[in-house]
Amino acid sequence: MVFISDRNARSSTRCNKCPLRRLPLFQNGTAAEISFIQQFKVGEITLDSGAAIYHEDAESPHLFTILDGWAFRFKGLPDGRRQIVNFALRGDFIGLQNSLHRNMQHGVEALTAVTLCVFSRDRLFELFERQPGLALDVTWLSSREEQWLDDNLLAVGRRTALERTAYLLWSLFVRAREAGLSKDSDLELPMSQQHLADALGMSLVHTNKTLKRLRGTGAIEFNGRSLSIPDLPRLQALAKAEGHRPIAKPLI
Amino acid sequence: MVFISDRNARSSTRCNKCPLRRLPLFQNGTAAEISFIQQFKVGEITLDSGAAIYHEDAESPHLFTILDGWAFRFKGLPDGRRQIVNFALRGDFIGLQNSLHRNMQHGVEALTAVTLCVFSRDRLFELFERQPGLALDVTWLSSREEQWLDDNLLAVGRRTALERTAYLLWSLFVRAREAGLSKDSDLELPMSQQHLADALGMSLVHTNKTLKRLRGTGAIEFNGRSLSIPDLPRLQALAKAEGHRPIAKPLI
DNA sequence: CGCACGATTGAACTTAGTCAACTGGCGTGG
DNA sequence: CCACGCCAGTTGACTAAGTTCAATCGTGCG
Numbered sequence A, B: 001m002v003f004i005s006d007r008n009a010r011s012s013t014r015c016n017k018c019p020l021r022r023l024p025l026f027q028n029g030t031a032a033e034i035s036f037i038q039q040f041k042v043g044e045i046t047l048d049s050g051a052a053i054y055h056e057d058a059e060s061p062h063l064f065t066i067l068d069g070w071a072f073r074f075k076g077l078p079d080g081r082r083q084i085v086n087f088a089l090r091g092d093f094i095g096l097q098n099s100l101h102r103n104m105q106h107g108v109e110a111l112t113a114v115t116l117c118v119f120s121r122d123r124l125f126e127l128f129e130r131q132p133g134l135a136l137d138v139t140w141l142s143s144r145e146e147q148w149l150d151d152n153l154l155a156v157g158r159r160t161a162l163e164r165t166a167y168l169l170w171s172l173f174v175r176a177r178e179a180g181l182s183k184d185s186d187l188e189l190p191m192s193q194q195h196l197a198d199a200l201g202m203s204l205v206h207t208n209k210t211l212k213r214l215r216g217t218g219a220i221e222f223n224g225r226s227l228s229i230p231d232l233p234r235l236q237a238l239a240k241a242e243g244h245r246p247i248a249k250p251l252i
Numbered sequence C: 001c002g003c004a005c006g007a008t009t010g011a012a013c014t015t016a017g018t019c020a021a022c023t024g025g026c027g028t029g030g
Numbered sequence D: 001c002c003a004c005g006c007c008a009g010t011t012g013a014c015t016a017a018g019t020t021c022a023a024t025c026g027t028g029c030g
Helices: A031-040 A096-100 A121-130 A132-158 A161-178 A193-200 A204-216 A232-238 B031-040 B096-100 B121-130 B132-158 B161-178 B193-200 B204-216 B232-238
Strands: A041-047 A052-054 A062-068 A071-076 A082-088 A107-110 A114-120 A186-188 A221-223 A226-228 B041-047 B052-054 B062-068 B071-076 B082-088 B107-110 B114-120 B186-188 B221-223 B226-228
Touching: A031 A041, A031 A121, A031 A132, A041 A062, A062 A096, A062 A121, A071 A193, A071 B132, A082 A132, A082 A193, A082 B132, A096 A132, A096 B132, A114 A121, A121 A132, A121 B132, A132 A161, A132 A193, A132 B071, A132 B082, A132 B096, A132 B121, A132 B132, A161 A186, A161 A193, A161 A204, A161 A226, A161 A232, A193 A204, A204 A221, B031 B041, B031 B121, B031 B132, B041 B062, B062 B096, B062 B121, B071 B193, B082 B132, B082 B193, B096 B132, B114 B121, B121 B132, B132 B161, B132 B193, B161 B186, B161 B193, B161 B204, B161 B226, B161 B232, B193 B204, B204 B221
Parallel strands: none
Antiparallel strands: A041 A114, A052 A107, A062 A114, A071 A082, A071 A107, A186 A226, A221 A226, B041 B114, B052 B107, B062 B114, B071 B082, B071 B107, B186 B226, B221 B226
16 A cells, blocks of 8 residues: 655655754754664655555554645544544654554545655664653654544534534644644645544534634634634634643654 | 652552452563562552542643552533543553643543552653663553544544443443453443543433433443443444454553 | 432423535536 | 536535433432
């Protein structure tokens, strides 16, 4: 499924020149760490929109960091119902679960064309042995992902449709802005309303109507896939979201 | 808040004699690892049912493994709505998020009286430096917790009330059985219907009615807090759950 | 006994899902 | 160029699911 690009064909991004690390969102990392990450990196891969990064029940020998593009993680029920569990964008590390657990039972799909840094699962233990700081970073990332899931679970389980939709758009905007993907209060979202519905745990029709209602509040403008948020605090209030404190995250 | 028992007052359980490790659910661990865990362990603490293990916004210097009893992890909205994000029982490691992230934003509460092994957050890095195998175990546990959250999110977002309730009881039973807490097909559950409702993302009334409907299918018997599952595969089918493959987990 | 608390039930109401039709943009083949 | 079909988005009407309100039941306990 996953095709690893030939490193000789086109040289992949050097970790010490990684464009992501320049963002304030990410920690600097020591020279030794960056050099280790470079060795840990097996190559780079580009996938088209809609391609499977992980299949829902296959095992994978790779871990990835998203260098560019959007993806989403999902789980499905046998009859086709699907829940998008989280979105992932550049800088996000994915695949820990798939690598650590035989039966991963969740899929990851490219939402746009994506470029991924590819790491070898087999060398993960080596990373833990030789770079305890990086190992702690991996764990940090894992536990932050867990926090996101907590947030999403709270949203899906206890927020009303309007709050939940506001929350999703608010959190996507905040994350995208940190990743340098927004211009002022504008953001180009890559997902269809069906994707949003699958993330919200609502039907497509109801998602559509809720978006309309949300537009009606004036908190957002949203036509096609262009989101604009004239009053972020108000959207946050509608979402009943707590303030967001930016923290520099590790980048692997 | 948290009171650490005096190790001199009453000797705490020795890790090399930990009663949990005898369960097939847990990996054996090498002598060196167990001895390190013993040093990592600061003490033991017993809390009454209803006590806060972590507050919803305080920072804590400790990590815990549940030695005995049940707890639950939850997140709340300002107006009092609450989502139980997961239940935890003996052998479960809790607090990684709270220790790694300043603003943890979720609480953990004792559901029954609980006994906890207490670890010092400050020594976590030492663990990563000196015991890469244990560090990987910590990460493994974290990513498995993440998988549970994925499952719960799928359940809350996409399963019907009946499926979702069946799923919750099924997964609680399977986990409790592995932890040696069930007798045959019987299990004493420690939580009220309000707890179940908060975990299911449903109202108390609807939870009650759904439980009645579920009893009506004959898949479960459930009076008071005694759950009995005469036909586990049928409950699993009602829950639209995939089979469960038992895997020995690390114990820290 | 009276009270507290969790469980249970019925009824009215609100929210969300389903079905079905329609719109508008965009690309392709005639 | 234009007709056509496709697909995502939009809308209304109807149905199903879930919440809220309110009352009742049962048990354990001071």
